[in-house]
Amino acid sequence: MSGIIELEGVSKSFRSRLRRREVCAVRDVNLRVERGSVVAFVGPKGAGKTTTIHMLLGLLRPDRGRIALFDLPAGDLAAQRRIGFQSEIFHTYGFITAERALHFYGRLSEMAVEKIAPAAARQLDRLGLGPAAQRKVGGFSKGMVQRLGLAQALLHEPELLILDEPTTGLDPEGRKLVADIILEEKARGTTVFLSSHILSDVERTCDHVLILRQGSVVLSENMNVLRAASDEWEIELLTPSSLVLERMSGADVRDQKNGTVLVRCGATEKNALLRRLLDLDANIGTVRRARSLEDLYMQHAGGSSSG
Amino acid sequence: MGKLRVIALTAFQETLRRRVFYIVLVLAVIVVAGISSEMFFMRLARRAGETAMLTAMAAQTARGILQIWNVAALFLALFLGAIAISSEITGKTIVHVMSRPVERAVYLLGRWLGVLLFL
Numbered sequence: 001m002s003g004i005i006e007l008e009g010v011s012k013s014f015r016s017r018l019r020r021r022e023v024c025a026v027r028d029v030n031l032r033v034e035r036g037s038v039v040a041f042v043g044p045k046g047a048g049k050t051t052t053i054h055m056l057l058g059l060l061r062p063d064r065g066r067i068a069l070f071d072l073p074a075g076d077l078a079a080q081r082r083i084g085f086q087s088e089i090f091h092t093y094g095f096i097t098a099e100r101a102l103h104f105y106g107r108l109s110e111m112a113v114e115k116i117a118p119a120a121a122r123q124l125d126r127l128g129l130g131p132a133a134q135r136k137v138g139g140f141s142k143g144m145v146q147r148l149g150l151a152q153a154l155l156h157e158p159e160l161l162i163l164d165e166p167t168t169g170l171d172p173e174g175r176k177l178v179a180d181i182i183l184e185e186k187a188r189g190t191t192v193f194l195s196s197h198i199l200s201d202v203e204r205t206c207d208h209v210l211i212l213r214q215g216s217v218v219l220s221e222n223m224n225v226l227r228a229a230s231d232e233w234e235i236e237l238l239t240p241s242s243l244v245l246e247r248m249s250g251a252d253v254r255d256q257k258n259g260t261v262l263v264r265c266g267a268t269e270k271n272a273l274l275r276r277l278l279d280l281d282a283n284i285g286t287v288r289r290a291r292s293l294e295d296l297y298m299q300h301a302g303g304s305s306s307g
Numbered sequence: 308m309g310k311l312r313v314i315a316l317t318a319f320q321e322t323l324r325r326r327v328f329y330i331v332l333v334l335a336v337i338v339v340a341g342i343s344s345e346m347f348f349m350r351l352a353r354r355a356g357e358t359a360m361l362t363a364m365a366a367q368t369a370r371g372i373l374q375i376w377n378v379a380a381l382f383l384a385l386f387l388g389a390i391a392i393s394s395e396i397t398g399k400t401i402v403h404v405m406s407r408p409v410e411r412a413v414y415l416l417g418r419w420l421g422v423l424l425f426l
Contacts, residue, residue: 054402055309058405058406059402059406075409077409077410078408080409084404085406086397087402087403089399091400091401092400093317093320095320096320105403105407107309108404108407108408108409109407110310110408113309149403179321179349
């Protein structure tokens with residue numbers, strides 16, 4: 001069975017205004033998204049995430065390579081009917097009400113007129129915008145506009161959701177709502193392609209993670225593999241004495257520069273190490289599982305924001 | 308064609324909210340003021356029994372109004388036509404339209420009809 005999204009050797013570059021310098025935004029990207037999976041697309045700003053998404057939607061044409069969605073070329077109307085998309089910042093017309101905006105997008109997605117109103121009411125309620133349905137979008141807060149953006153992506157119950165940093169401008173409550181909705185959609189069988197740099201959300205919702213750096217995919221890994229590999233623990237020591245540090249030499253000790261120190265260990269050594277620290281009367285802050293995704297991200301994508 | 312209708316309607320509503328619309332309003336006020344002053348003189352002419360002068364004045368007024376509207380419509384068409392698509396690109400509203408199953412021809416036609424409806 002072929003994947004819902006397939007990219008083979010896709011490259012895209014842009015020319016600067018004076019046509020002197022060519023900037024390569026996406027370089028030889030290969031990827032495949034299976035039906036029903038939630039795939040995270042992470043990377044620093046300027047890594048080429050949005051360019052890739054715009055190519056998937058048929059808004060940009062790749063210079064080289066092949067893009068297929070549902071076995072159809074990108075930009076094919078039959079493929080676009082099955083996609084729900086939200087951009088990083090949802091830009092819409094300020095003079096229409098939230099309800100009219102959803103009617104507009106519903107019509108563009110070829111929904112039957114009589115089905116739009118109930119679907120719009122359902123999505124607005126789901127995103128906590130029910131009371132604002134009759135208000136003009138121009139008077140909405142940034143977070144409300146983003147929620148409306150998600151509502152219009154979900155409106156026609158698409159098979160594939162493409163979300164480009166959907167939590168931009170959202171408060172913690174809104175971010176949780178988005179994560180919950182992604183999990184609900186996954187349970188419904190929707191395939192989700194999520195671009196994000198909120199790694200905790202990615203860890204919670206995704207099955208597969210792709211790390212993009214300077215236009216190239218530098219890591220493609222199953223989240224279960226990553227979770228299993230993260231059998232490492234992190235013990236935080238608050239203002240440790242030199243004696244404690246001396247006794248810890250040989251262990252994986254990382255100075256946090258704010259007076260705290262992180263000691264890394266495997267699951268099997270954790271208890272013994274804690275016992276030793278308690279004997280030394282060390283001030284232990286927290287004991288937690290090491291955040292493998294964040295480490296991987298820093299290892300693969302960190303240290304660069306150009307591209 | 309539901310898609311064409313909603314695109315044209317939105318483009319029309321958008322045009323109504325542009326600042327250029329106020330220029331048209333000001334122009335309309337000037338035209339109305341012009342007509343009423345002409346009417347005043349025409350009434351004077353009628354009272355004086357100058358029928359030949361009256362018809363000439365009426366024709367001239369009608370011509371004047373049409374000329375003003377002609378020039379206004381020309382500039383409006385130029386201005387609105389020029390920004391009909393570019394404003395959607397700079398405002399990025401085009402992204403959420405063209406990522407849906409909308410043919411480019413339908414989109415262009417819809418935007419054009421919206422401006423035409425206004426003119």
